[in-house]
Amino acid sequence: MVNSSLLTVNDLRFERDDIPVINGACLTLNVGEILQIEGPNGSGKTTLLRILTTALQPSGGEILYRGQILSECRFDYLSNILFLGHQSALKLTLTAEENLSWTTSELPGSVSIMEALEQVGLRGYSDVPCHKLSEGQQRRVALARLLVTNAEVWFLDEPFSALDKQGVQFVEQCMERHVKGGGAVMLTTHQPIGMEPVRRYSLVGSSVGGGF
Amino acid sequence: MNWTWFYRMGSPLWFYQSTSRWLPLLSLVTLVLLVAGLAWGLGFAPEDAKQGNSFRIIYLHVPASFLALAGYFLMATAGAIGLIWKMKLSYIVMKCAAPIGAALTFLALFTGAVWGKPTWGSYWVWDARITSMLILLFLYFGVLALQYAFHNQEAGNKASAVLALVGTVNIPIIYKSVDWWFTLHQPSTIKLTSAPSMHPDMFQPLLVMILAFYFFYALALILAVRVEILKRESKTTWVRELVEQASRQKIGAK
Amino acid sequence: MPESNRGFSAYFRRDLLLAYRRRGEVASPIIFFVMVATLIPLGITPEADSLKELAPGTIWVMALLATLLSAEGLFVSDYKDGSLEQLLISPNMLVMPIFGKVTAHWITTGLPLTLASPLIGLMLSLPSVAYLPMMAGLALGTGCLSFLAAIGAALTVSLQKGSLLLTLIVMPLYMPIIIFGSAVMQYSIDGMAWSGPLAILGAMLAVAIALCPLAIAAVLRLITIN
Numbered sequence A: 001m002v003n004s005s006l007l008t009v010n011d012l013r014f015e016r017d018d019i020p021v022i023n024g025a026c027l028t029l030n031v032g033e034i035l036q037i038e039g040p041n042g043s044g045k046t047t048l049l050r051i052l053t054t055a056l057q058p059s060g061g062e063i064l065y066r067g068q069i070l071s072e073c074r075f076d077y078l079s080n081i082l083f084l085g086h087q088s089a090l091k092l093t094l095t096a097e098e099n100l101s102w103t104t105s106e107l108p109g110s111v112s113i114m115e116a117l118e119q120v121g122l123r124g125y126s127d128v129p130c131h132k133l134s135e136g137q138q139r140r141v142a143l144a145r146l147l148v149t150n151a152e153v154w155f156l157d158e159p160f161s162a163l164d165k166q167g168v169q170f171v172e173q174c175m176e177r178h179v180k181g182g183g184a185v186m187l188t189t190h191q192p193i194g195m196e197p198v199r200r201y202s203l204v205g206s207s208v209g210g211g212f
Numbered sequence B: 001m002n003w004t005w006f007y008r009m010g011s012p013l014w015f016y017q018s019t020s021r022w023l024p025l026l027s028l029v030t031l032v033l034l035v036a037g038l039a040w041g042l043g044f045a046p047e048d049a050k051q052g053n054s055f056r057i058i059y060l061h062v063p064a065s066f067l068a069l070a071g072y073f074l075m076a077t078a079g080a081i082g083l084i085w086k087m088k089l090s091y092i093v094m095k096c097a098a099p100i101g102a103a104l105t106f107l108a109l110f111t112g113a114v115w116g117k118p119t120w121g122s123y124w125v126w127d128a129r130i131t132s133m134l135i136l137l138f139l140y141f142g143v144l145a146l147q148y149a150f151h152n153q154e155a156g157n158k159a160s161a162v163l164a165l166v167g168t169v170n171i172p173i174i175y176k177s178v179d180w181w182f183t184l185h186q187p188s189t190i191k192l193t194s195a196p197s198m199h200p201d202m203f204q205p206l207l208v209m210i211l212a213f214y215f216f217y218a219l220a221l222i223l224a225v226r227v228e229i230l231k232r233e234s235k236t237t238w239v240r241e242l243v244e245q246a247s248r249q250k251i252g253a254k
Numbered sequence C: 001m002p003e004s005n006r007g008f009s010a011y012f013r014r015d016l017l018l019a020y021r022r023r024g025e026v027a028s029p030i031i032f033f034v035m036v037a038t039l040i041p042l043g044i045t046p047e048a049d050s051l052k053e054l055a056p057g058t059i060w061v062m063a064l065l066a067t068l069l070s071a072e073g074l075f076v077s078d079y080k081d082g083s084l085e086q087l088l089i090s091p092n093m094l095v096m097p098i099f100g101k102v103t104a105h106w107i108t109t110g111l112p113l114t115l116a117s118p119l120i121g122l123m124l125s126l127p128s129v130a131y132l133p134m135m136a137g138l139a140l141g142t143g144c145l146s147f148l149a150a151i152g153a154a155l156t157v158s159l160q161k162g163s164l165l166l167t168l169i170v171m172p173l174y175m176p177i178i179i180f181g182s183a184v185m186q187y188s189i190d191g192m193a194w195s196g197p198l199a200i201l202g203a204m205l206a207v208a209i210a211l212c213p214l215a216i217a218a219v220l221r222l223i224t225i226n
Helices: A045-052 A074-079 A096-106 A113-119 A135-148 A165-180 B004-008 B012-044 B053-085 B088-120 B128-149 B153-185 B200-232 B237-253 C004-021 C023-043 C048-071 C073-081 C083-088 C095-108 C110-123 C128-156 C162-189 C195-224
Strands: A005-016 A019-030 A034-038 A060-065 A081-084 A153-157 A184-188 A199-202
Touching (some): A005 A184, A045 A184, A113 A135, B012 B200, B053 B153, B053 B200, B088 B128, B153 C128, C004 C023, C023 C048, C048 C073, C048 C128, C073 C095, C073 C128, C073 C195, C083 C195, C162 C195
Parallel strands (some): A081 A153
Antiparallel strands (some): A005 A019, A005 A060
């Protein structure tokens, strides 16, 4: 049977100090999909993303990428994912360009860094050390990462936080373009997404929540 | 090969129940060995030609230093098993072995100092063995401090396990280096523990004491692990039943 | 296929660049090294003969402390700004970036120490015959010190008061290095062949290079992200 899902998660479990945080989560992520992970604070949304990016080891369950167990296709999987977390992962003493060239050295892309910076509205700031940028501007440099790589699967943890309406629109546009072009996005957010179609997965009781 | 026996041993409940059966016998054997060894060594063994009665401290010093080192390896092994097989019981053993080992190391150092005074006139001598023992104590302190520094119990366990393993790799290097350093600076000082050249009448009680200390270590470790198991599994049914049973007995006794 | 050497040079160069941009911070352990050297004559005695005896050990103790001081920050800034997490999910092997970072740390700590040591030797009346052995020993030994300190840095990266704990953890592991390091100098002063202890230092460095990055990678994967 051909497995058409990009990512399949079966019975994922995670415990922290003997307290179950994720209890048998099952979900799939397909090409062209945006999956929103729902749940109140502390329900394990960030933990789930971290497990799926392999930063954390689960206590049980399996993760399949294109039908293969993750441990067997680690390199291919990790070369095709991008993670954007709460922290910007920016080196503040380096310039925006230097920071982004860091990302492209590991996950090469087709859009140049200058182009990407222009699209986030930071043209001319490419050689400014990031500590001289405002927080909003730093966030935009972090978002520029979405443009410079060709990674297939995006894992976004609260991508709309600390963004103004323009910023939110930009991220939504990026996501739409990405999934139309054959990618997939998994994100966590409190805010309602103003775009369709978005499938939702609720971590409360780890039952699949409402759909389209 | 069927490994279920190995995984069964990882169950805290199994550990608690099986040790409950053997604990009385173990305690008795330990007590007998300790009393016999101490009486023999402190009372009946002949006096040393050069050191008189003060040499008798070796009946505490030597077993303590054996167990201090063996205890470190046991702690590191428990940590390794915990890391590889993710066995919680193994981590509990490692956590409990650390203070016991550190206490024994301290005992070895203390008895060494007590021995040093009448023999060499000073409480502290930078002998190769004693110096190595001091570094071993520092290694124990590191593992203990790391264990308790983490809020997350699991992270603390893993960190201590890795540190214990790093320490294990380093212990032969450290011991050999200190030996080398010592011969470089003081080639002619008598070694504090020249066990092989002892008279059999003095050596035999020493063997009994070493055996007694091994049993004592096992007893102390098992008791500590049992307490830790009860603490960690306090929310499970079997622990709650035990507690209820114990309190009923107490009330009944009144 | 994972490219092994790219990780090394990329992180090596980046950490050097970061250190260069924060030159002031990075220079402080070296300044510490030199300043503490003046404490010995002030605190003990300025007599050349006594200083000569104390010099080898003193230089090593100070090199050790300076390395520990600068080691705290090895992984902390990456942990705080999320770069460490990105490192952990990178497709390439983890050991090479770690090797690159520790080597960069040595270039900003051990190498300047080695180069500044003749100055200290001068202040502590070290006999001239010991200068070359001192520098050779420091060059190799501080490499070991950097690698071992990196293990401590990785273990304590997520802790609040990590610095003191780092010192406590790493100090026992440093003892063999200080023994052989000062022996290199002592041998040369006593007229013996100092290549022996130096070779042992070299062997320790080889083992450290081979094993420490593995240990550090394991620690970072297991412990840092919760």
